[in-house]
Amino acid sequence: xxxxxxxxxxxxxxxxxxxxxxxxxxxxxxxxxxxxxxxxxxxxxxxxxxxxxxxxxxxxxxxxxxxxxxxxxxxxxxxxxxxxxxxxxxxxxxxxxxxxxxxxxxxxxxxxxxxxxxxxxxxxxxxxxxxxxxxxxxxxxxxxxxxxxxxxxxxxxxxxxxxxxxxxxxxxxxxxxxxxxxxxxxxxxxxxxxxxxxxxxxxxxxxxxxxxxxxxxxxxxxxxxxxxxxx
Numbered sequence: 578x579x580x581x582x583x584x585x586x587x588x589x590x591x592x593x594x595x596x597x598x599x600x601x602x603x604x605x606x607x608x609x610x611x612x613x614x615x616x617x618x619x620x621x622x623x624x625x626x627x628x629x630x631x632x633x634x635x636x637x638x639x640x641x642x643x644x645x646x647x648x649x650x651x652x653x654x655x656x657x658x659x660x661x662x663x664x665x666x667x668x669x670x671x672x673x674x675x676x677x678x679x680x681x682x683x684x685x686x687x688x689x690x691x692x693x694x695x696x697x698x699x700x701x702x703x704x705x706x707x708x709x710x711x712x713x714x715x716x717x718x719x720x721x722x723x724x725x726x727x728x729x730x731x732x733x734x735x736x737x738x739x740x741x742x743x744x745x746x747x748x749x750x751x752x753x754x755x756x757x758x759x760x761x762x763x764x765x766x767x768x769x770x771x772x773x774x775x776x777x778x779x780x781x782x783x784x785x786x787x788x789x790x791x792x793x794x795x796x797x798x799x800x801x802x803x804x805x806x807x808x
Contacts, residue, residue, distance in 0.1 A: 583653075585611060585621045586630055590642045590650045594789050597718070599639020600631065644756040647767070647788060651753045654793050672805045676775070684708045684782075691795055692716070693786035694732070698739045701778040705736040716787045719765055731761040743772075743781050751799055755788060767792070771799035773806055 578586075588609055589600045598604065602619035605611070611618060622640060625631055630649065631640035642650075667690075674683040680697055688695035688709030693716070697706040710732055719725060731738075742759040751771040754760070758768045760783070767788045773780040782802075784795035 581611065581613075582621055582625065585618065586625055586646065587650060587653055589622070589631075589640075590646050593642055594791060597789060599641060601639045604639075644764075644788075647755045647792075648753075651755065651792050654796060655751075655753075668801060668805070672802065675773070675780075675802070676806070680704075680780075681706050681708075687782070687784075687798070688712065690798065691784050691786070693784045693790065693795065696735060696739065696783040696785065698743065698781040698783075699778060700743070700781065703740060705739060707732070707735065713766070713785055713787075716790075717763075717765055718787060718789065719763075724763055724765075728761060728763050728766070731763070735760055739781070739783070751796060753792065753796075760785065764788075769795040769799070771796075771803065773799075773802055775806055 585605065588611075589605060592598075592605070592608065593600055600622070602615045602622055605618050606615040613621075622631060625646075626633070626640060630643055630646040632643055633640050667686075671683060671686050671690075674680075674686065680699070684695050684697045684706040685708040692709075692712045694707065694709040694713035698704070710729070713732075714725060714728065717725070717728070719728075738760050751769060754768040754770070756764045756767075758766070760768055765788050766785060767790055769784045769790075769792060771782055773782060782799060784790075784799075786795075
């Protein structure tokens with residue numbers, strides 16, 4: 578893919594995450610400087626759509642990112658590196674709670690920081706902590722009541738699913754699940770997962786939110802947690 582196409586793709590997905598508005602060549606031209614006119618941006622969007630990165634609900638309407646586009650964005654974030662800026666005092670408090678074993682409060686703090694459903698799993702004692710179901714449901718762009726009921730039902734099954742999911746694959750962290758994932762059936766939900774190693778225990782932490790989430794935020798927070806715990 579050409580550099581310009583990558584720039585337009587990455588920017589378009591980030592803009593959709595931020596605004597929730599359908600992507601158009603005119604809106605991208607007005608907000609960003611790619612050095613080309615709207616007609617050329619439209620041509621780029623057409624080519625990217627043919628490659629499966631965008632879809633349209635109506636032929637004349639704006640475009641929406643596909644799972645492939647979100648995965649491209651996450652790949653760019655992981656490749657370029659990511660850092661999150663959190664208040665030092667707050668972050669130090671999170672780490673101290675975790676190190677002192679105040680895991681329930683720690684997960685509540687992480688959920689409050691990310692405004693997502695947060696889940697912790699201690700492999701040594703096979704314990705699961707959760708917080709933030711309200712934030713997950715509130716953030717979903719879903720109007721179907723049955724789908725919301727399904728999300729709640731899957732939430733109740735997470736303690737059972739999380740153990741088997743991490744037993745099957747305990748390497749290559751962090752992991753980002755977009756669309757299909759082992760925890761919930763809704764394809765409108767994404768999961769960012771990482772592991773924190775302390776002494777002889779491995780602690781898995783998940784941020785579960787809408788597909789239109791700011792992926793750099795949980796990735797950056799989890800990276801900072803890992804760096805602090807290793808010190």
